[in-house]
Amino acid sequence: xxxxxxxxxxxxxxxxxxxxxxxxxxxxxxxxxxxxxxxxxxxxxxxxxxxxxxxxxxxxxxxxxxxxxxxxxxxxxxxxxxxxxxxxxxxxxxxxxxxxxxxxxxxxxxxxxxxxxxxxx
Amino acid sequence: xxxxxxxxxxxxxxxxxxxxxxxxxxxxxxxxxxxxxxxxxxxxxxxxxxxxxxxxxxxxxxxxxxxxxxxxxxxxxxxxxxxxxxxxxxxxxxxxxxxxxxxxxxxxxxxxxxxxxxxxxxxxxxxxxxxxxxxxxxxxxxxxxxxxxxxxxxxxxxxxxxxxxxxxxxxxxxxxxxxxxxxxxxxxxxxxxxxxxxxxxxxxxxxxxxxxxxxxxxxxxxxxxxxxxxxxxxxxxxxxxxxxxxxxxxxxxxxxxxxxxxxxxxxxxxxxxxxxxxxxxxxxxxxxxxxxxxxxxxxxxxxxxxxxxxxxxxxxxxxxxxxxxxxxxxxxxxxxxxxxxxxxxxxxxxxxxxxxxxxxxxxxxxxxxxxxxxxxxxxxxxxxxxxxxxxxxxxxxxxxxxxxxxxxxxxxxxxxxxxxxxxxxxxx
Numbered sequence: 180x181x182x183x184x185x186x187x188x189x190x191x192x193x194x195x196x197x198x199x200x201x202x203x204x205x206x207x208x209x210x211x212x213x214x215x216x217x218x219x220x221x222x223x224x225x226x227x228x229x230x231x232x233x234x235x236x237x238x239x240x241x242x243x244x245x246x247x248x249x250x251x252x253x254x255x256x257x258x259x260x261x262x263x264x265x266x267x268x269x270x271x272x273x274x275x276x277x278x279x280x281x282x283x284x285x286x287x288x289x290x291x292x293x294x295x296x297x298x299x300x
Numbered sequence: 301x302x303x304x305x306x307x308x309x310x311x312x313x314x315x316x317x318x319x320x321x322x323x324x325x326x327x328x329x330x331x332x333x334x335x336x337x338x339x340x341x342x343x344x345x346x347x348x349x350x351x352x353x354x355x356x357x358x359x360x361x362x363x364x365x366x367x368x369x370x371x372x373x374x375x376x377x378x379x380x381x382x383x384x385x386x387x388x389x390x391x392x393x394x395x396x397x398x399x400x401x402x403x404x405x406x407x408x409x410x411x412x413x414x415x416x417x418x419x420x421x422x423x424x425x426x427x428x429x430x431x432x433x434x435x436x437x438x439x440x441x442x443x444x445x446x447x448x449x450x451x452x453x454x455x456x457x458x459x460x461x462x463x464x465x466x467x468x469x470x471x472x473x474x475x476x477x478x479x480x481x482x483x484x485x486x487x488x489x490x491x492x493x494x495x496x497x498x499x500x501x502x503x504x505x506x507x508x509x510x511x512x513x514x515x516x517x518x519x520x521x522x523x524x525x526x527x528x529x530x531x532x533x534x535x536x537x538x539x540x541x542x543x544x545x546x547x548x549x550x551x552x553x554x555x556x557x558x559x560x561x562x563x564x565x566x567x568x569x570x571x572x573x574x575x576x577x578x579x580x581x582x583x584x585x586x587x588x589x590x591x592x593x594x595x596x597x598x599x600x601x602x603x604x605x606x607x608x609x610x611x612x613x614x615x616x617x618x619x620x621x622x623x624x625x626x627x628x629x630x631x632x633x634x635x636x637x638x639x640x641x642x643x644x645x646x647x648x649x650x651x652x653x654x655x656x657x658x659x660x661x662x663x664x665x666x667x668x669x670x671x672x673x674x675x676x677x678x679x680x681x682x683x684x685x686x687x688x689x690x691x692x693x694x695x696x697x698x699x700x701x702x703x704x705x706x707x708x709x710x711x712x713x714x715x716x717x718x719x720x721x722x723x724x725x726x727x728x
Binding site for chain 2 (some may be wrong): 188212233244246248259294
Protein backbone atom coordinates (compact mmCIF):
# COMPACT_ATOMS: atom_id res chain seq x y z
CA UNK A 180 0.00 0.00 0.00
CA UNK A 181 1.23 3.47 -0.92
CA UNK A 182 0.50 6.63 1.04
CA UNK A 183 0.51 10.09 -0.50
CA UNK A 184 0.28 13.39 1.33
CA UNK A 185 -1.31 16.43 -0.30
CA UNK A 186 -2.35 19.93 0.70
CA UNK A 187 -5.94 20.64 -0.31
CA UNK A 188 -6.32 23.75 -2.47
CA UNK A 189 -10.09 24.08 -2.04
CA UNK A 190 -9.90 26.91 0.51
CA UNK A 191 -7.38 28.71 2.76
CA UNK A 192 -7.78 26.04 5.44
CA UNK A 193 -5.32 23.92 3.40
CA UNK A 194 -6.10 20.54 4.96
CA UNK A 195 -3.28 18.00 5.00
CA UNK A 196 -4.71 15.08 3.07
CA UNK A 197 -3.50 11.49 3.20
CA UNK A 198 -4.45 9.20 0.35
CA UNK A 199 -3.99 5.45 0.62
CA UNK A 200 -3.51 3.74 -2.72
CA UNK A 201 -3.17 0.10 -3.65
CA UNK A 202 -2.45 -0.85 -7.27
CA UNK A 203 -3.91 2.39 -8.59
CA UNK A 204 -7.11 2.06 -6.57
CA UNK A 205 -7.77 4.63 -3.90
CA UNK A 206 -8.48 2.92 -0.62
CA UNK A 207 -9.11 6.00 1.47
CA UNK A 208 -8.79 9.76 1.73
CA UNK A 209 -8.34 11.22 5.19
CA UNK A 210 -7.57 14.58 6.75
CA UNK A 211 -10.15 16.48 4.70
CA UNK A 212 -12.73 18.72 6.37
CA UNK A 213 -15.25 18.70 3.53
CA UNK A 214 -16.20 16.84 0.38
CA UNK A 215 -14.08 19.16 -1.78
CA UNK A 216 -10.96 17.74 -0.16
CA UNK A 217 -11.99 14.20 -1.02
CA UNK A 218 -12.75 15.14 -4.63
CA UNK A 219 -9.48 17.05 -5.00
CA UNK A 220 -7.37 14.23 -3.54
CA UNK A 221 -8.88 11.61 -5.84
CA UNK A 222 -8.31 13.72 -8.95
CA UNK A 223 -4.84 14.83 -7.91
CA UNK A 224 -3.67 11.28 -7.24
CA UNK A 225 -5.14 9.61 -10.31
CA UNK A 226 -5.11 12.35 -12.95
CA UNK A 227 -3.52 15.66 -11.95
CA UNK A 228 -4.05 18.33 -14.62
CA UNK A 229 -3.20 22.01 -15.04
CA UNK A 230 -3.95 24.87 -17.42
CA UNK A 231 -0.60 26.11 -18.75
CA UNK A 232 -0.21 29.81 -19.56
CA UNK A 233 2.75 31.44 -21.26
CA UNK A 234 3.61 33.87 -24.07
CA UNK A 235 4.61 33.54 -27.73
CA UNK A 236 6.74 35.93 -29.79
CA UNK A 237 4.82 38.02 -32.30
CA UNK A 238 6.14 39.13 -35.69
CA UNK A 239 4.96 42.46 -37.04
CA UNK A 240 2.74 43.24 -34.09
CA UNK A 241 2.41 46.37 -31.95
CA UNK A 242 3.53 44.19 -29.00
CA UNK A 243 6.55 41.87 -28.79
CA UNK A 244 4.64 38.94 -27.26
CA UNK A 245 1.10 37.58 -27.01
CA UNK A 246 -0.17 35.75 -23.89
CA UNK A 247 -1.49 32.24 -24.55
CA UNK A 248 -3.01 29.29 -22.68
CA UNK A 249 -3.90 25.67 -23.19
CA UNK A 250 -7.62 25.74 -24.05
CA UNK A 251 -8.22 23.02 -21.46
CA UNK A 252 -6.10 21.55 -18.69
CA UNK A 253 -3.39 19.10 -19.68
CA UNK A 254 -1.76 16.31 -17.65
CA UNK A 255 0.60 17.77 -15.05
CA UNK A 256 3.56 15.71 -16.28
CA UNK A 257 3.18 17.31 -19.74
CA UNK A 258 3.81 20.88 -18.48
CA UNK A 259 7.49 21.02 -19.41
CA UNK A 260 6.96 19.24 -22.74
CA UNK A 261 4.33 21.84 -23.50
CA UNK A 262 6.73 24.68 -22.56
CA UNK A 263 9.44 23.18 -24.80
CA UNK A 264 7.02 23.03 -27.72
CA UNK A 265 6.28 26.76 -27.21
CA UNK A 266 9.99 27.66 -27.30
CA UNK A 267 10.99 29.64 -30.37
CA UNK A 268 7.51 29.67 -31.90
CA UNK A 269 6.76 33.02 -33.51
CA UNK A 270 3.28 33.99 -34.67
CA UNK A 271 2.27 36.69 -37.13
CA UNK A 272 0.20 39.71 -36.18
CA UNK A 273 -2.68 40.38 -36.09
CA UNK A 274 -3.75 37.91 -33.42
CA UNK A 275 -7.23 37.76 -31.93
CA UNK A 276 -8.22 36.44 -28.49
CA UNK A 277 -9.25 32.81 -28.90
CA UNK A 278 -7.23 32.23 -32.11
CA UNK A 279 -5.69 28.75 -32.21
CA UNK A 280 -1.93 29.36 -32.43
CA UNK A 281 -0.66 25.79 -32.02
CA UNK A 282 -2.78 22.67 -32.46
CA UNK A 283 -2.46 19.60 -30.26
CA UNK A 284 0.39 20.84 -28.07
CA UNK A 285 2.84 18.10 -27.02
CA UNK A 286 0.44 15.43 -28.19
CA UNK A 287 -2.11 16.25 -25.51
CA UNK A 288 -4.94 16.84 -27.98
CA UNK A 289 -5.28 20.35 -26.50
CA UNK A 290 -4.75 23.55 -28.53
CA UNK A 291 -2.80 26.65 -27.55
CA UNK A 292 -4.99 29.74 -27.91
CA UNK A 293 -4.30 33.47 -27.68
CA UNK A 294 -5.68 35.26 -24.61
CA UNK A 295 -5.28 38.79 -25.94
CA UNK A 296 -5.58 40.74 -29.20
CA UNK A 297 -2.35 41.95 -30.79
CA UNK A 298 -2.80 44.37 -33.68
CA UNK A 299 -0.42 44.60 -36.63
CA UNK A 300 2.12 47.38 -36.15
CA UNK B 301 -11.48 74.05 -20.67
CA UNK B 302 -13.02 70.69 -21.49
CA UNK B 303 -15.88 69.54 -19.31
CA UNK B 304 -17.22 66.07 -18.54
CA UNK B 305 -19.84 64.89 -16.10
CA UNK B 306 -17.61 62.08 -14.89
CA UNK B 307 -13.84 61.74 -15.07
CA UNK B 308 -12.37 58.37 -14.05
CA UNK B 309 -8.72 58.30 -13.09
CA UNK B 310 -7.31 54.94 -14.20
CA UNK B 311 -8.38 52.47 -16.89
CA UNK B 312 -7.72 49.22 -15.02
CA UNK B 313 -10.41 46.81 -13.84
CA UNK B 314 -11.84 49.32 -11.35
CA UNK B 315 -12.01 52.23 -13.80
CA UNK B 316 -13.54 50.10 -16.57
CA UNK B 317 -16.29 48.59 -14.40
CA UNK B 318 -17.07 51.99 -12.84
CA UNK B 319 -17.36 53.60 -16.28
CA UNK B 320 -19.67 50.88 -17.60
CA UNK B 321 -21.92 51.11 -14.53
CA UNK B 322 -22.12 54.92 -14.72
CA UNK B 323 -23.11 54.73 -18.42
CA UNK B 324 -25.71 52.06 -17.70
CA UNK B 325 -27.12 54.41 -15.07
CA UNK B 326 -27.63 57.22 -17.54
CA UNK B 327 -24.37 59.20 -17.59
CA UNK B 328 -23.44 60.10 -21.18
CA UNK B 329 -20.42 62.32 -20.63
CA UNK B 330 -17.66 60.08 -19.24
CA UNK B 331 -13.89 60.21 -19.73
CA UNK B 332 -11.38 57.59 -18.58
CA UNK B 333 -7.76 58.75 -18.22
CA UNK B 334 -5.12 56.01 -18.41
CA UNK B 335 -1.36 56.51 -18.19
CA UNK B 336 -0.34 53.22 -19.82
CA UNK B 337 -0.41 52.33 -23.54
CA UNK B 338 -3.62 50.33 -23.20
CA UNK B 339 -6.67 49.79 -21.00
CA UNK B 340 -6.81 46.84 -18.59
CA UNK B 341 -4.25 47.87 -15.99
CA UNK B 342 -2.34 45.21 -14.10
CA UNK B 343 -4.46 42.41 -15.64
CA UNK B 344 -2.46 42.76 -18.86
CA UNK B 345 0.59 41.26 -17.17
CA UNK B 346 -1.34 38.65 -15.13
CA UNK B 347 -1.37 36.07 -17.92
CA UNK B 348 -2.11 33.16 -15.54
CA UNK B 349 -5.65 31.83 -15.13
CA UNK B 350 -7.99 31.94 -12.17
CA UNK B 351 -9.80 35.24 -12.77
CA UNK B 352 -13.53 35.71 -13.13
CA UNK B 353 -14.98 32.71 -11.30
CA UNK B 354 -17.41 35.00 -9.46
CA UNK B 355 -18.14 37.44 -12.29
CA UNK B 356 -18.33 35.14 -15.30
CA UNK B 357 -18.54 31.68 -13.65
CA UNK B 358 -15.54 30.58 -15.66
CA UNK B 359 -11.83 30.65 -15.20
CA UNK B 360 -10.15 33.31 -17.34
CA UNK B 361 -6.63 34.67 -17.64
CA UNK B 362 -6.01 38.31 -16.67
CA UNK B 363 -5.93 39.62 -20.26
CA UNK B 364 -9.16 37.75 -21.06
CA UNK B 365 -10.90 39.19 -18.00
CA UNK B 366 -9.73 42.69 -18.90
CA UNK B 367 -10.69 42.07 -22.54
CA UNK B 368 -14.33 41.52 -21.59
CA UNK B 369 -14.55 44.82 -19.71
CA UNK B 370 -12.64 46.68 -22.43
CA UNK B 371 -15.12 45.33 -25.01
CA UNK B 372 -17.97 46.51 -22.78
CA UNK B 373 -16.52 50.02 -22.54
CA UNK B 374 -15.91 50.13 -26.31
CA UNK B 375 -19.46 48.94 -27.06
CA UNK B 376 -20.89 51.57 -24.75
CA UNK B 377 -18.85 54.15 -26.65
CA UNK B 378 -17.17 55.48 -23.52
CA UNK B 379 -14.37 57.94 -24.24
CA UNK B 380 -10.87 57.29 -22.97
CA UNK B 381 -7.36 58.72 -23.36
CA UNK B 382 -4.23 56.55 -23.20
CA UNK B 383 -0.66 57.69 -22.42
CA UNK B 384 -2.26 60.35 -20.25
CA UNK B 385 -0.93 61.18 -16.83
CA UNK B 386 -3.09 63.02 -14.34
CA UNK B 387 -0.87 65.32 -12.33
CA UNK B 388 -3.33 67.16 -10.14
CA UNK B 389 -6.98 67.26 -9.13
CA UNK B 390 -8.31 70.29 -7.29
CA UNK B 391 -10.96 70.00 -4.56
CA UNK B 392 -13.46 71.60 -7.00
CA UNK B 393 -12.76 68.69 -9.42
CA UNK B 394 -10.57 70.42 -11.96
CA UNK B 395 -8.34 67.68 -13.39
CA UNK B 396 -4.92 68.62 -14.79
CA UNK B 397 -3.47 65.97 -17.08
CA UNK B 398 -0.82 65.71 -19.75
CA UNK B 399 -0.06 63.60 -22.78
CA UNK B 400 2.29 63.80 -25.77
CA UNK B 401 -0.54 64.58 -28.17
CA UNK B 402 -2.34 67.21 -26.16
CA UNK B 403 0.35 68.56 -23.85
CA UNK B 404 -0.95 69.92 -20.58
CA UNK B 405 -4.72 70.25 -20.38
CA UNK B 406 -7.52 70.88 -17.90
CA UNK B 407 -10.84 69.15 -17.53
CA UNK B 408 -13.70 70.28 -15.31
CA UNK B 409 -15.59 67.29 -13.90
CA UNK B 410 -18.88 67.18 -12.01
CA UNK B 411 -17.83 63.94 -10.34
CA UNK B 412 -14.52 62.07 -10.13
CA UNK B 413 -13.90 58.36 -9.55
CA UNK B 414 -10.46 57.55 -8.18
CA UNK B 415 -9.36 54.19 -9.65
CA UNK B 416 -5.57 54.47 -9.71
CA UNK B 417 -4.86 51.07 -8.19
CA UNK B 418 -1.80 50.34 -6.11
CA UNK B 419 1.92 49.88 -6.46
CA UNK B 420 4.44 47.52 -4.96
CA UNK B 421 6.50 48.14 -1.86
CA UNK B 422 10.09 48.52 -2.95
CA UNK B 423 13.46 47.56 -1.54
CA UNK B 424 13.76 51.01 -0.03
CA UNK B 425 10.77 50.30 2.21
CA UNK B 426 12.43 47.18 3.65
CA UNK B 427 15.83 48.48 4.71
CA UNK B 428 17.69 45.43 3.36
CA UNK B 429 21.39 46.09 3.90
CA UNK B 430 24.00 45.58 1.17
CA UNK B 431 24.95 47.17 -2.14
CA UNK B 432 22.47 48.24 -4.77
CA UNK B 433 23.38 46.02 -7.71
CA UNK B 434 21.29 45.37 -10.80
CA UNK B 435 19.08 42.31 -10.49
CA UNK B 436 16.80 43.38 -7.63
CA UNK B 437 13.26 43.73 -9.00
CA UNK B 438 9.81 44.02 -7.61
CA UNK B 439 7.91 40.85 -8.56
CA UNK B 440 5.48 42.93 -10.62
CA UNK B 441 8.28 44.56 -12.61
CA UNK B 442 9.70 41.13 -13.42
CA UNK B 443 6.19 39.99 -14.35
CA UNK B 444 5.78 42.86 -16.79
CA UNK B 445 9.23 42.23 -18.31
CA UNK B 446 8.54 38.53 -18.88
CA UNK B 447 4.87 38.61 -19.83
CA UNK B 448 4.55 41.87 -21.76
CA UNK B 449 7.98 42.93 -22.95
CA UNK B 450 9.38 39.45 -23.63
CA UNK B 451 12.56 39.74 -21.51
CA UNK B 452 13.85 37.34 -18.87
CA UNK B 453 15.25 39.29 -15.90
CA UNK B 454 17.51 36.46 -14.70
CA UNK B 455 18.42 32.78 -14.63
CA UNK B 456 18.89 32.04 -10.92
CA UNK B 457 16.26 33.56 -8.72
CA UNK B 458 15.43 34.05 -5.05
CA UNK B 459 12.05 35.52 -4.16
CA UNK B 460 11.35 37.44 -0.96
CA UNK B 461 7.69 37.45 0.04
CA UNK B 462 5.11 34.75 -0.54
CA UNK B 463 2.21 36.92 -1.60
CA UNK B 464 0.40 35.73 -4.69
CA UNK B 465 2.51 37.75 -7.15
CA UNK B 466 5.69 36.23 -5.73
CA UNK B 467 4.29 32.70 -5.98
CA UNK B 468 2.98 33.23 -9.51
CA UNK B 469 6.37 34.59 -10.56
CA UNK B 470 8.17 31.60 -9.02
CA UNK B 471 6.23 29.36 -11.40
CA UNK B 472 6.52 31.69 -14.37
CA UNK B 473 10.31 32.04 -14.08
CA UNK B 474 10.63 28.25 -13.67
CA UNK B 475 8.53 27.57 -16.77
CA UNK B 476 10.73 29.95 -18.74
CA UNK B 477 13.81 27.98 -17.74
CA UNK B 478 15.09 29.87 -14.70
CA UNK B 479 16.06 28.13 -11.46
CA UNK B 480 14.06 29.48 -8.53
CA UNK B 481 16.10 28.53 -5.49
CA UNK B 482 13.78 29.60 -2.70
CA UNK B 483 10.85 31.74 -1.69
CA UNK B 484 11.47 33.37 1.69
CA UNK B 485 8.60 34.64 3.84
CA UNK B 486 9.07 36.81 6.93
CA UNK B 487 5.79 35.66 8.50
CA UNK B 488 5.24 32.15 9.88
CA UNK B 489 2.50 31.69 7.23
CA UNK B 490 2.17 32.57 3.56
CA UNK B 491 0.05 35.51 2.48
CA UNK B 492 -0.78 33.72 -0.76
CA UNK B 493 -3.61 31.40 -1.73
CA UNK B 494 -3.18 27.69 -0.92
CA UNK B 495 -3.82 26.93 -4.54
CA UNK B 496 -0.80 29.04 -5.52
CA UNK B 497 1.44 27.41 -2.91
CA UNK B 498 0.61 24.00 -4.36
CA UNK B 499 0.52 24.85 -8.06
CA UNK B 500 3.38 27.37 -8.16
CA UNK B 501 5.82 25.98 -5.57
CA UNK B 502 5.06 22.33 -4.70
CA UNK B 503 4.48 21.37 -8.35
CA UNK B 504 8.06 22.45 -9.12
CA UNK B 505 9.75 21.52 -5.86
CA UNK B 506 10.53 25.15 -4.94
CA UNK B 507 11.19 25.46 -1.19
CA UNK B 508 9.08 27.93 0.82
CA UNK B 509 11.10 29.18 3.77
CA UNK B 510 8.67 30.57 6.34
CA UNK B 511 9.96 32.94 9.06
CA UNK B 512 12.95 33.82 6.87
CA UNK B 513 14.17 37.08 5.39
CA UNK B 514 17.00 38.51 3.32
CA UNK B 515 19.73 39.91 5.57
CA UNK B 516 22.41 40.66 2.98
CA UNK B 517 22.69 41.41 -0.70
CA UNK B 518 25.95 40.47 -2.38
CA UNK B 519 27.34 41.97 -5.61
CA UNK B 520 28.32 45.47 -6.70
CA UNK B 521 27.40 45.70 -10.38
CA UNK B 522 25.15 42.68 -10.72
CA UNK B 523 23.59 40.66 -7.93
CA UNK B 524 25.73 37.63 -7.03
CA UNK B 525 23.77 36.19 -4.15
CA UNK B 526 21.66 36.85 -1.09
CA UNK B 527 21.89 35.70 2.51
CA UNK B 528 18.71 34.39 4.10
CA UNK B 529 18.27 34.04 7.85
CA UNK B 530 15.57 32.70 10.12
CA UNK B 531 13.67 35.30 12.16
CA UNK B 532 12.28 35.07 15.68
CA UNK B 533 8.66 35.80 16.70
CA UNK B 534 9.36 39.51 16.52
CA UNK B 535 10.67 39.22 12.97
CA UNK B 536 14.30 39.78 14.07
CA UNK B 537 16.97 37.76 12.23
CA UNK B 538 18.53 35.06 14.44
CA UNK B 539 22.36 34.97 14.38
CA UNK B 540 23.82 31.67 13.26
CA UNK B 541 20.93 30.80 10.93
CA UNK B 542 22.36 32.58 7.87
CA UNK B 543 22.43 30.69 4.58
CA UNK B 544 23.96 32.00 1.35
CA UNK B 545 22.13 31.54 -1.97
CA UNK B 546 23.96 32.42 -5.16
CA UNK B 547 21.54 34.08 -7.62
CA UNK B 548 21.46 36.78 -10.28
CA UNK B 549 17.99 38.07 -9.43
CA UNK B 550 16.02 38.84 -6.31
CA UNK B 551 12.29 39.42 -6.73
CA UNK B 552 10.45 41.32 -4.01
CA UNK B 553 6.81 40.49 -3.37
CA UNK B 554 6.43 42.32 -0.11
CA UNK B 555 3.14 44.12 -0.21
CA UNK B 556 1.08 46.63 -2.14
CA UNK B 557 0.35 50.24 -1.34
CA UNK B 558 -2.69 52.11 -2.72
CA UNK B 559 -1.47 54.91 -4.95
CA UNK B 560 -3.07 57.97 -3.38
CA UNK B 561 -0.79 60.90 -4.19
CA UNK B 562 -3.56 62.51 -6.26
CA UNK B 563 -6.15 61.85 -3.56
CA UNK B 564 -3.93 63.41 -0.87
CA UNK B 565 -3.17 66.31 -3.18
CA UNK B 566 -6.84 67.19 -3.44
CA UNK B 567 -7.33 66.86 0.31
CA UNK B 568 -9.18 63.55 0.52
CA UNK B 569 -9.02 62.01 3.99
CA UNK B 570 -6.85 58.86 3.96
CA UNK B 571 -7.16 55.89 6.34
CA UNK B 572 -4.00 55.07 8.27
CA UNK B 573 -4.76 51.37 8.04
CA UNK B 574 -5.76 50.82 4.42
CA UNK B 575 -3.73 53.77 3.04
CA UNK B 576 -6.83 54.38 0.94
CA UNK B 577 -9.51 57.08 1.16
CA UNK B 578 -12.05 56.98 3.97
CA UNK B 579 -15.40 56.38 2.25
CA UNK B 580 -19.09 56.21 3.11
CA UNK B 581 -21.79 53.81 1.90
CA UNK B 582 -21.67 55.36 -1.59
CA UNK B 583 -17.89 54.86 -1.76
CA UNK B 584 -17.72 58.64 -1.65
CA UNK B 585 -14.60 60.14 -0.10
CA UNK B 586 -14.45 63.07 2.32
CA UNK B 587 -14.90 65.34 -0.72
CA UNK B 588 -18.45 65.38 -2.09
CA UNK B 589 -18.72 63.91 -5.59
CA UNK B 590 -15.32 62.20 -5.41
CA UNK B 591 -15.57 58.42 -5.25
CA UNK B 592 -12.97 55.64 -4.91
CA UNK B 593 -12.93 51.95 -5.79
CA UNK B 594 -10.59 49.04 -6.38
CA UNK B 595 -7.03 48.82 -5.12
CA UNK B 596 -6.70 52.56 -4.59
CA UNK B 597 -9.37 52.21 -1.90
CA UNK B 598 -7.99 49.04 -0.28
CA UNK B 599 -5.89 46.23 -1.72
CA UNK B 600 -8.04 43.33 -2.97
CA UNK B 601 -7.11 39.68 -3.57
CA UNK B 602 -9.73 38.98 -6.24
CA UNK B 603 -10.45 41.16 -9.24
CA UNK B 604 -14.07 40.00 -9.21
CA UNK B 605 -14.62 42.00 -6.02
CA UNK B 606 -12.86 45.01 -7.54
CA UNK B 607 -15.34 44.93 -10.42
CA UNK B 608 -18.27 44.62 -8.02
CA UNK B 609 -17.06 47.49 -5.85
CA UNK B 610 -16.32 49.64 -8.91
CA UNK B 611 -19.84 49.12 -10.26
CA UNK B 612 -21.20 50.41 -6.96
CA UNK B 613 -18.94 53.48 -7.25
CA UNK B 614 -20.17 54.01 -10.82
CA UNK B 615 -23.81 53.87 -9.71
CA UNK B 616 -23.14 56.28 -6.83
CA UNK B 617 -21.38 58.75 -9.12
CA UNK B 618 -24.33 58.56 -11.55
CA UNK B 619 -26.82 59.34 -8.76
CA UNK B 620 -24.66 62.24 -7.62
CA UNK B 621 -24.41 63.73 -11.11
CA UNK B 622 -28.15 63.37 -11.71
CA UNK B 623 -28.74 65.08 -8.39
CA UNK B 624 -30.95 62.27 -7.10
CA UNK B 625 -28.76 61.65 -4.11
CA UNK B 626 -30.87 62.20 -1.07
CA UNK B 627 -29.41 64.85 1.16
CA UNK B 628 -28.28 63.37 4.41
CA UNK B 629 -30.10 64.55 7.50
CA UNK B 630 -26.80 64.24 9.27
CA UNK B 631 -27.58 60.90 10.88
CA UNK B 632 -24.60 58.69 10.26
CA UNK B 633 -23.95 55.11 11.40
CA UNK B 634 -20.28 54.37 12.02
CA UNK B 635 -18.82 50.98 11.09
CA UNK B 636 -16.32 50.10 13.80
CA UNK B 637 -13.69 47.36 13.47
CA UNK B 638 -12.96 45.64 16.79
CA UNK B 639 -11.34 42.46 18.12
CA UNK B 640 -9.46 40.89 15.24
CA UNK B 641 -10.88 43.06 12.44
CA UNK B 642 -8.26 45.43 11.02
CA UNK B 643 -10.47 47.68 8.95
CA UNK B 644 -13.90 47.96 7.37
CA UNK B 645 -14.80 49.54 4.02
CA UNK B 646 -16.92 51.65 4.03
CA UNK B 647 -16.46 53.32 7.38
CA UNK B 648 -19.87 54.97 7.66
CA UNK B 649 -23.43 54.64 6.40
CA UNK B 650 -26.02 57.30 5.74
CA UNK B 651 -29.28 55.31 5.75
CA UNK B 652 -31.14 57.61 3.35
CA UNK B 653 -28.51 57.08 0.68
CA UNK B 654 -27.85 53.41 1.24
CA UNK B 655 -28.90 50.94 -1.50
CA UNK B 656 -31.21 48.09 -0.36
CA UNK B 657 -28.19 45.91 0.19
CA UNK B 658 -24.68 47.01 1.05
CA UNK B 659 -21.63 44.77 0.84
CA UNK B 660 -19.21 45.60 3.61
CA UNK B 661 -15.64 44.35 3.14
CA UNK B 662 -12.97 43.86 5.79
CA UNK B 663 -9.80 42.05 6.70
CA UNK B 664 -8.79 40.15 9.82
CA UNK B 665 -5.41 40.71 11.45
CA UNK B 666 -4.37 37.09 12.07
CA UNK B 667 -5.25 33.52 11.12
CA UNK B 668 -8.43 32.35 12.89
CA UNK B 669 -9.64 28.76 12.82
CA UNK B 670 -13.21 27.90 13.74
CA UNK B 671 -14.14 31.42 14.70
CA UNK B 672 -17.15 33.60 13.94
CA UNK B 673 -17.78 37.04 12.51
CA UNK B 674 -20.01 38.88 14.96
CA UNK B 675 -21.99 41.99 14.12
CA UNK B 676 -23.31 44.22 16.90
CA UNK B 677 -25.84 47.05 16.51
CA UNK B 678 -25.11 49.48 19.34
CA UNK B 679 -23.84 46.65 21.55
CA UNK B 680 -26.66 44.23 20.62
CA UNK B 681 -25.69 41.05 18.77
CA UNK B 682 -27.30 41.25 15.33
CA UNK B 683 -25.60 38.48 13.38
CA UNK B 684 -23.02 35.79 13.89
CA UNK B 685 -21.46 33.89 11.04
CA UNK B 686 -19.22 30.90 11.65
CA UNK B 687 -16.13 30.52 9.52
CA UNK B 688 -13.88 27.48 9.39
CA UNK B 689 -10.95 29.71 8.65
CA UNK B 690 -10.13 33.37 8.23
CA UNK B 691 -6.74 34.73 7.22
CA UNK B 692 -5.26 38.19 6.63
CA UNK B 693 -4.74 37.30 2.97
CA UNK B 694 -8.43 36.68 2.32
CA UNK B 695 -10.83 39.59 2.32
CA UNK B 696 -14.08 38.91 4.17
CA UNK B 697 -17.47 40.41 3.46
CA UNK B 698 -20.89 40.66 4.99
CA UNK B 699 -24.09 42.07 3.56
CA UNK B 700 -26.12 44.69 5.43
CA UNK B 701 -29.79 45.15 4.59
CA UNK B 702 -31.34 48.57 4.68
CA UNK B 703 -34.71 47.24 5.85
CA UNK B 704 -33.07 45.64 8.87
CA UNK B 705 -31.08 48.77 9.75
CA UNK B 706 -34.20 50.97 9.49
CA UNK B 707 -35.80 48.90 12.26
CA UNK B 708 -33.08 49.93 14.69
CA UNK B 709 -34.00 53.17 16.31
CA UNK B 710 -31.29 55.78 16.43
CA UNK B 711 -28.55 53.30 15.50
CA UNK B 712 -25.12 54.88 15.91
CA UNK B 713 -22.51 52.12 15.73
CA UNK B 714 -22.19 48.82 13.93
CA UNK B 715 -19.30 46.84 15.37
CA UNK B 716 -17.77 43.94 13.46
CA UNK B 717 -15.44 41.66 15.40
CA UNK B 718 -14.06 38.13 15.40
CA UNK B 719 -15.08 35.81 18.21
CA UNK B 720 -13.15 32.61 18.76
CA UNK B 721 -14.83 29.36 19.66
CA UNK B 722 -13.83 29.49 23.33
CA UNK B 723 -15.73 32.72 23.83
CA UNK B 724 -18.70 31.06 22.21
CA UNK B 725 -18.57 28.13 24.64
CA UNK B 726 -18.28 30.53 27.52
CA UNK B 727 -21.49 32.19 26.44
CA UNK B 728 -23.12 28.77 26.81
